[in-house]
Amino acid sequence: MKSTIAAISTGQAPGGIGIIRISGPDAVLIADKVFLSKYGKRLSDMRGYMATFGAIYNRFGEKIDDCVATVFLKPKSYTGENVVELSCHGGLFVTREVLRLVFEAGAEPANSGEFTKRAFLNGKIDLTEAEAVMGLISAKGKEAARIAKAAGEGRLSKRINAICFELESLLSHLSAWADFPDEDVDEVNRYDVKIILKRCQDLIIKLLEGYDHGRIFREGLRVVIVGKPNVGKSTLMNCLLGYERSIVTPYAGTTRDIVEDSVTIGGIPLILADTAGIRSTNDPIEEIGVAAARSKLVNAQLVFAVFDWSRELTNDDMDIINSIIDIPSIAIINKSDLDQMIDLDFLKEKFSNLIVLSARMETGIDNLENELQSLFSMKDFDPENGELFTDRQRFVVKKSLSALSEGISAINMGMTFDAITVCIEDSLGALYELTGRKVNEEIIDSVFKNFCVGK
Secondary structure: OOEEEEEEOOOOOOOEEEEEEEEOOOOOHHHHHEEOOOOOOOOOOOOOOOEEEEEEEOOOOEEEEEEEEEEOOOOOOOOOOEEEEEEEEEEEHHHHHHHHHHHHOOOOOEEEEEOHHHOOOHOOOOOOHHHHHHHHOOOOHHHHHHHHHHHHHOOHHHHHHHHHHHHHHHHHHHHHHHHHOOOOOOOOHHHHHHHHHHEEEEEHHHHHHHHHHHHHHHHOOOEEEOOOOOOOOHHHHHHOOOOOOOOOOOOOOOOOOOOOEEEEOEEEEEEEOOOOOOOOOOHHHHHHHHHHHHHHHHHEEEEEEEEEEEOOHHHHHHHHHOOOOOOOOOHHHHOOOOOOOOHHHHHHHHHHOOOEEEEOOOEOOOHHHHHHHHOOOOOOOHHHHHHOOOOHHHHHHHHHHHHHHHHHHHHHHHOOOHHHHHHHHHHHHHHHHHHOOOOOOOHHHHHHHHOOOOO
């Protein structure tokens, strides 16, 4: 018999409300030991999906706090078990004291993600929907939340199951044709098999492409702002953030260290790094900042290369252009409120993505959103389509794709259908692992170990 578990399900910080969740066969009985309804009604006498107001009392009859108790009876609960949620005031002492009383009444401490794990084991959700819970909690922005929400609603599972259905149908046909040659089974055509495998291969490739796009929303783009001194890098940084984060002066070399902060532009989270102006210098301290700026480029996913509209290009500008030639970049021509001196046509030849703006006057900033979406092909990306969003999911889908590719190669080489069948089975096995239809305890534990306690 499963134990009854309990944990605080709200954040470990003071708040307006704190929720203690209890789940398991004795959830209602345990809650009845610490909760007394104002109306004298026991929780064990209530139907599911009902709430009542009362208070929490310790074993000496002392009132701990007012409380609303909500009862969910199996199987129509989050975990598929009997669940009681005790909603008290959100002080740290209060919630911890209530949890302590619940433990004294017979509950056991929940492990990380154990409520969601039980929901999966009890067939309430599949593994991708379970992972979506943590994806929603950890989302850094609106688009990341939409990706997790779509997976939680089963849209990713629907795409995966559609591929599984095609492969299962093909596999059953191959098996029937091989095992019952005397029965009225349509002959297997190699060309038709290859078409089905190619179609499934294309669908899986689309899943992997969606993961790469979604990763930007989940983790944010590491963006390095570079340029020679006094082109307005720090002013641009402050303009994008909406407050003064970097020090701005008219003196070259003001920024000596790397200043980092985060902002969301066009729904894309950016991890901005404002760097020292890159130029040749004899100042040993400034040279350290320049070296740090160059080293920051190594891990940059995107570069904002800033140039001065009011000045001609110099050797330092050319050095910067040459150093970022292999990194996705947006040329930002700053100080458009001044007279033009820069060779704009030359920069257009060097950069596919280029905008003109004035960070000081805060004009032209809107163009940056379009350039970002154009550079990373976001305009056609729908976060609610049902996309892969964890490294585990990507890994098993790549396994499935590899098996399918081997199956197609086997057809091209004229190998027997037995060999092709093995490839299809391997591909299906990986997809089953993705949704949890066939998965071992080790994989289940690895999925839920990074969840927070109480979820």
